[in-house]
Amino acid sequence: MQTLQDTKTLNVHSIESFGTYDGPGIRMVVFLQGCEFRCLYCGNADTFDCDAGDKTHIDDLFKEATHMKSYFSNGGGITFSGGEPCLQAKKLIPLMKRLKEEGMHICLDTNGHILNHYVEEMLQYVDLVLLDVKHIDSDQHEKITGRTNENTLKFAEYLEANQKQFWLRYVLVPDLSDQLEALHRLGQHFQDYTQLQKVEIQPYHKLGVHKWELMGMEYQLPNTPQNTPEQIAFAKDIYEQYFRDVVVN
Amino acid sequence: MPIMIHYDTRPTDRRDARRICNQKSKLFDNMITDIENDVEPFVAGVWNDTIDVRDFVMKNMTPYDGDASFLQPATEDTELLFDICKQAVKEELANNGVRSIDPSTISRINSHAAGYISEPHEKIVGLQTDELLKRAIKPYGGPRVVEKACNEHGIELDPKVKEIFQYTKSHNDGVFSAYTSEIRKYRSLGFLTGLPDNYARGRIIGDYRRLALYGADKLIEFKKADLENMDSPMDDYKIRLREEISDQIIALKEMINLGERYGLDLKRPAANAREAVQWVYMAYLAAVKEQDGAAMSLGNTSTFLDIYIERDIKAGIITESEAQEYIDQLVMKLRMVRHLRMAAYEEIFAGDPTWVTEAIGGMDHCGGHKVTKTSFRYLQTLYNLGPSPEPNLTVLWSPSLPEGFKKFCAKVSVDTSSIQYENDDLMRKVRGSDDYGIACCVSYQEIGKQIQFFGARCNLAKTLLLAINAGKCENTGTEVVAGIPALKNEVLDFEEVMGNFKIAMKEIARVYVDSMNIIHFMHDKYYYERAQLALVDTDPKINVAYGIAGLSIVADSLSAIKHAKVTPIRNEDGLAVDFKIEGEFPCYGNDDDRVDELATGITSHFNDQLAEYPTYKNAEPTMSVLTITSNVSYGKKTGATPDGRAKGVAFAPGANPMHGRDTHGAIASLNSVAKLKYESAQDGISNTMSLIPKTLGNDDQTRVNNLTAVMDGYFTRGAHHLNVNVLSRETLYKAMEHPEEYPQLTIRVSGYAVNFVRLTRDQQLEVISRSFFDKM
């Protein structure tokens, strides 16, 4: 049984008050605990566990966010990321509602795997979704994340149908997600999405390797090199054939 | 307007005869042009009848709302001159930081012959001595310090100079003849440090614009009238003022002579843009020839000079390129200002700083802004002459400033890390004037109407340890404050420690005020700033500027005591040499009220304590949270603290959170600092933010936009000051290894900027160890 306290606390992995890569402007990024994916390259392996993290009262998060409001003049706001924030959608609803009443811009950075009625309700308060698509091919997606991409693609359809703007984020991993054919297929799949505002290519990095070790797990891609500038330019080139705004983060 | 023909007194063999001719006729031409072209007359006002530069500025300035596209690169002459300067600086660095010293001539307004970088190319003339980067002696602060400085560079101080001080007293002699034993103890144990008792106090800003607007004759006239008004009956106050005014009048007369040495007629007002720049510089030069105060700010000159520049451009007398040339050459001269310091001075003020602080921008009381094209031109010098710590360019920021200017400032920060920002809305509201400059790093000073008495700072972290050690110094066991009981509990109890801490603060404050009163009494007596004060109203308002160091250590320590379990580990004498900390506690720098309120509370409490005691000349007490680079040396003198900081470890600079403890990222860190109330630290609250470029955003445009938003956000939250560094740790490491490749690498530290390569290795490492916000 949940106590009253539980319904008002979120499991927070960490807070970055000066996020400049997770949505427009300056963002307070709340990294939430828990994820049902197990991406081979995950940079935040310490968010996997749903029950870990700091139990943070939504009042405290609300307060910290309001202190940041004056920094949001160039389109900034608050971004819920993770882990997978949709896992805590029910508890996020009242917080987002209050943030929205304060006029704050809200981003949701999600892998799009969960779309229940809590997530749908939560999306009402979200201004912009950052949808992480790990691979367009379902088998490859499963190989990378442990789950198929069926839900993620449905999530995108839902956003399109409900006129919810989103950016598509794509982690470009050498040999894992940078196949020529896959890039074109993704382009073809999404090219007619009117709600898709921007595509962000995220080059592969190894900054989170130590976290796997800290968690007592073995890093899955020890031999994968970082992308060469040519590989990044190549992928960008392909996506630009389908999308207006493609950036490399 | 009287037309003066100038006769140069320098030997003619040093000059090219034809050029003399040209120069004279050019000067003459300008005056003729004035009359013939009939440049627009200035809008008249109160400034015509009384000294009121602000009124002149308000009535005549042209606010500029555009972007930076009009700016011009350096001219050939400027580049040629600056190449000579760069070479001279190189020689200086190679020669242990000093190019040459004149050990015989006591520096006064007229002590040295005219000096040039390369005369034919100089649009703005004047050097402190007769040779570029030659340092002069100013022994009135304390001749022993000057002698030491000379010796450290293998030079003997002229026996004549030593002899003079056998018959006369210096500031330093005066202070020590009056110091109490308490003050000496607090000073030698490191509770009070960096006190200006053996060097010049600085910080007083002359209104250097006055010389350009009124000319020396008129200023003398006004001062004479003030002197007349100080009539019978004579009392202490009037006698002192009469002596001061008389000295000021002499200084003004000497400024006229200084001008004559350079062929300039400073008796009359400046007639055009070039003269206005030149006159302002001459007034400033007089000040830095006489005084080697730690900070010798320039004031707020850009908008004033813009009036002359705009007028000349409009009349077709000068081009944009010439306008930029005047400013570039003025700034070049300011970059070449030097003082002779002894090596120990480096500990508190590292990197040979001069604090030629110039405040740029800001709003006026009527809701308009004070940004002009010349505000841009000053910043443009950081491109035309490259990045530099001096002059200490300080942008008075308001979210209401025009976008074009805000964006340009942010771009300059991203490119050069050379400017600092201060909250104009806050200072105007709390302090009252919209015509102010910044003394040193963060200290508000109404230009020409107000001065301040610099008070260095006291070590608040060490003061906290008195509370835990029954009033004894944690290093030596010496009793410092009587009446602090030994703690009853083994585990530190918040209320008990706090009670003792308040007793310690009260005592430190009392002794600190005593020391300030003695120091400034003596400084006025033995090392009076006649040149600066000649350009300030007679009997100005005065602030005494106290300071504290170690605020973040104190806040975190109190937080640890309150929220975790802290047990001192004591040596055989009962002194706490270390602390065992069990449990977690919130740290300052994460926008967490539980600890931020402790920082805020201590700041205002200590500020109130300082205000309890009478001051010399009834100066109004203010306090800063600022360390310069002394955070390293303060750390060395301070034992382990209850926050887990080990003995000897450097403090965070200024009001910064301790390195690595601000785990919520840059904005949360800024927000903690923004909570400190400016009302209780009106001498300024310094904060330094270092970011790697990528943290600010993915591309140049985003970086500029985000930095602008940071500034808007931070100052809207009521914060006071921000240094912005945009560079990577790798660059700093590389500069440590290959200093010769980074002669101009500039980094902002508490309230000023330094050439990174001029810092000691300890200080370099400390800068590198600081929080660099590098999350993405």
Ligand code: SF4
């Ligand atoms: S979805 Fe994100 S948080 Fe979850 S495993 Fe993949 S990369 Fe990690």
